[in-house]
Amino acid sequence: MADNIKAQEQHHLDGVIQKIKVAETSLQKKIKATKKDVKDINANFNNDVRLKTETYSGMMETAMSIRQQQQMLSERENRQEYAARELGTLTKLEVNPYFARIDFREGDEKRDETIYIGMASFTDRPDHYLIYDWRAPISSIYYNGGIGDVTYQTPDGEQTVDVKLKRQFQIENAKIKTVFDTEEVVGDQMLLDALSNRSDTKMKSIVTTIQKEQNQIIRDTDSELLFVQGAAGSGKTAAVLQRVAFLLYQYRGNLHSGQIILFSPNQLFNDYINQVLPELGEQNMVQMTFYQYSSHRLPSVQVETLAQRFDEQFEPHAQKINDVKGSLDYFKAVSAYANHLNTEDMRFRNLMFNGTVLIPKEKVEDIYYSFNENYNLRNRLDATKEQLLKILNRKIHVEMRKKWVEDAIQNLSREEIQQMHKEGEEEILDADKEFKFLARQIVVKSFRKVQRQIVRNHFLSINNQFVHMLRNIPKIIHLADFDITESDWQADIKATVGRLKEGRLSLADASTYIYLYDLMTGKRGDRDIRYLFIDEVQDYSAFQLAFLKFSFPRAKFTLLGDLNQAIFTHENSRKLLDELGSMFPEDKTRVVQLTKSYRSTAQITNFTKHLLTNGEDIIPFTREGDLPQVYVEDGMDSAVEVVKKQAEINLADHETTAIIGKTLKECQQLTDKLAETGVKATLIRTENQRLVKGVIVVPSYLAKGLEFDSVIMWDASKECYGEERDRQLVYTICTRAMHRLTIVATKTLSPLFDTVPTTEYEMK
Numbered sequence: 001m002a003d004n005i006k007a008q009e010q011h012h013l014d015g016v017i018q019k020i021k022v023a024e025t026s027l028q029k030k031i032k033a034t035k036k037d038v039k040d041i042n043a044n045f046n047n048d049v050r051l052k053t054e055t056y057s058g059m060m061e062t063a064m065s066i067r068q069q070q071q072m073l074s075e076r077e078n079r080q081e082y083a084a085r086e087l088g089t090l091t092k093l094e095v096n097p098y099f100a101r102i103d104f105r106e107g108d109e110k111r112d113e114t115i116y117i118g119m120a121s122f123t124d125r126p127d128h129y130l131i132y133d134w135r136a137p138i139s140s141i142y143y144n145g146g147i148g149d150v151t152y153q154t155p156d157g158e159q160t161v162d163v164k165l166k167r168q169f170q171i172e173n174a175k176i177k178t179v180f181d182t183e184e185v186v187g188d189q190m191l192l193d194a195l196s197n198r199s200d201t202k203m204k205s206i207v208t209t210i211q212k213e214q215n216q217i218i219r220d221t222d223s224e225l226l227f228v229q230g231a232a233g234s235g236k237t238a239a240v241l242q243r244v245a246f247l248l249y250q251y252r253g254n255l256h257s258g259q260i261i262l263f264s265p266n267q268l269f270n271d272y273i274n275q276v277l278p279e280l281g282e283q284n285m286v287q288m289t290f291y292q293y294s295s296h297r298l299p300s301v302q303v304e305t306l307a308q309r310f311d312e313q314f315e316p317h318a319q320k321i322n323d324v325k326g327s328l329d330y331f332k333a334v335s336a337y338a339n340h341l342n343t344e345d346m347r348f349r350n351l352m353f354n355g356t357v358l359i360p361k362e363k364v365e366d367i368y369y370s371f372n373e374n375y376n377l378r379n380r381l382d383a384t385k386e387q388l389l390k391i392l393n394r395k396i397h398v399e400m401r402k403k404w405v406e407d408a409i410q411n412l413s414r415e416e417i418q419q420m421h422k423e424g425e426e427e428i429l430d431a432d433k434e435f436k437f438l439a440r441q442i443v444v445k446s447f448r449k450v451q452r453q454i455v456r457n458h459f460l461s462i463n464n465q466f467v468h469m470l471r472n473i474p475k476i477i478h479l480a481d482f483d484i485t486e487s488d489w490q491a492d493i494k495a496t497v498g499r500l501k502e503g504r505l506s507l508a509d510a511s512t513y514i515y516l517y518d519l520m521t522g523k524r525g526d527r528d529i530r531y532l533f534i535d536e537v538q539d540y541s542a543f544q545l546a547f548l549k550f551s552f553p554r555a556k557f558t559l560l561g562d563l564n565q566a567i568f569t570h571e572n573s574r575k576l577l578d579e580l581g582s583m584f585p586e587d588k589t590r591v592v593q594l595t596k597s598y599r600s601t602a603q604i605t606n607f608t609k610h611l612l613t614n615g616e617d618i619i620p621f622t623r624e625g626d627l628p629q630v631y632v633e634d635g636m637d638s639a640v641e642v643v644k645k646q647a648e649i650n651l652a653d654h655e656t657t658a659i660i661g662k663t664l665k666e667c668q669q670l671t672d673k674l675a676e677t678g679v680k681a682t683l684i685r686t687e688n689q690r691l692v693k694g695v696i697v698v699p700s701y702l703a704k705g706l707e708f709d710s711v712i713m714w715d716a717s718k719e720c721y722g723e724e725r726d727r728q729l730v731y732t733i734c735t736r737a738m739h740r741l742t743i744v745a746t747k748t749l750s751p752l753f754d755t756v757p758t759t760e761y762e763m764k
């Protein structure tokens, strides 16, 4: 690039930065003035507000003026907060205002227009944009095409412009480091630079190098269901985080980050991605795992953890049961079962008081089914509660005459009596009335617990109902279709009842349990959530997805997945797509396929794609590195020695290294062995830990969605990965590596690597 262009652009840059500084100064003044205002308002609070509490109108006047003061205060505080946020944006822009320039001609216009694109918009006067936010409709030109005709979406429909120049910048501390013109969509050089960087314990934004297909995902506003199927490392997670930033920009004022929820594979992953949105100047959306959601909905039940679930899936018997419990058929069966509760079979509990039955369950049942068939579960329950509260009220008189009440009155202290009068606002007239008054107070107070139980549906017996449902399932679903016998099912019920008694539930049962309870109580779901994202959707069952759709009825769904990385559902994951299709309107469903893999070097991607039986569609990004290295050692000690040496080499090269083992047990053993040889490695036992720099040892199921400079797969032997169904797990492990992949096995290498041509790796 000619030096004079660089000089011209630096000159332009200096001008923009100058204007940003002016804007900053004026904002700072504004903030200072508002701060002073707030201080003054607070200081004058006592003077301005005259407290008149003698008369009713005086009190009203006082309340009004306090309200006025508060409104003024909160308006100033909002203004201050907004200005502070704006100042934060300007401070960021001041050092790195933009990353691209586009010159283009629109329609019949006589002159070219020039725009600069950066992390946020900046105007020096109304409608005079010196920088356009990367999310503005016009900025799409940058992502959608090269030179020549490029189309982009505007609020008024599609628009085509003739792009004359596309220039990219790398700016550091207000100085242009490099500037180059490109004819491509987003220059490969820039992408290569971005991808060659070392990994970090935190994911970064990809705004400057978003690819065209990713841009489609980011800016989709029409789909009710957007399903992104993409190879490992194809930027699904990256794209979706930019999408959240885009949506918050597009619907500013109507959508806030609390209305967006992301279901992620594990807590480590949450931690890994939580800097991206703040880096983009936005607040993080709500992030949780499905396990956390279920546990939150069932505070008194211990839901099976990810690790327990991972270990359990290796039993073929449990797998079949899980398959049926995860199916859409099962979801429909639970719905049908709940529906029939409108006419019979609802299970109730006695309402107890002081150890005796106050309202027997038979009475509750009579009330519940006394309403006609036009009632649904929701209003049937409401009407029942109303009746029960009335009955409770009527029982006050009877209870007042009981001996325990008389005793309680005898034991009342003077203070307690005074307190009751304060609450009851009743004057003492004569002894009899006083006795009745106190008796009533005592009973009403003691009945509060029962009242709460009625309001909170404690007269429903969800545990019994759940077990009753399980017993009825064979009548609704043909279990033989799932290769399950009646006795298999009965055995599973027994196991479930056993767990329930200990206050535990499997994750599959937990979803069903909550769903059943929601249907029984007529819950309509959380209507506030507008966008719901699920990462690694291949690990969800159709049941869970249908349940989430039910729980967030107004949310648009964006689902990201790689059917080749299912760690739980295996072959079933392909069925998932069809089942999903049936849950959303066809014309509002969009499936996007991402085939290019960005994370790893070409060598690693070429190696890993052969691990898949249908991996031919995966296109590596041309970033060069070493061939993956495979070691097969005779014994444990020499294998550990290889791991040790490799970890040391990686450390010396400043590479973050993850040693990924299959289960926690294997990881624990290796960490102990490494410690004996003097290697310090951090074992990640649970998802609640933090990722740290240096060498970490992590079980495969916690490595989902993460990436590391170097990966050492341990122990890639036949003994550990002997089954065909482990293929996706092996693929997931190997695709975590960005720059370097080492595979270490003891005795015999897993046959799953047989599909990889020997030219794709180096056998050591």
Ligand SMILES: Nc1ncnc2c1ncn2[C@@H]1O[C@H](COP(=O)(O)OP(=O)(O)OP(=O)(O)O)[C@@H](O)[C@H]1O
Pocket: 191, 194, 195, 204, 206, 209, 210, 211, 214, 230, 231, 232, 233, 234, 235, 236, 237, 238, 239, 562, 598, 599, 704, 705, 706, 707, 735
């Ligand atoms: N357009 C891009 N520009 C720069 N980096 C990118 C781009 N797209 C993806 N990447 C990088 O590639 C890596 C992989 O992306 P990401 O984790 O989003 O992939 P993924 O599809 O979610 O992978 P997986 O399914 O294996 O978890 C990340 O480091 C991401 O920053």
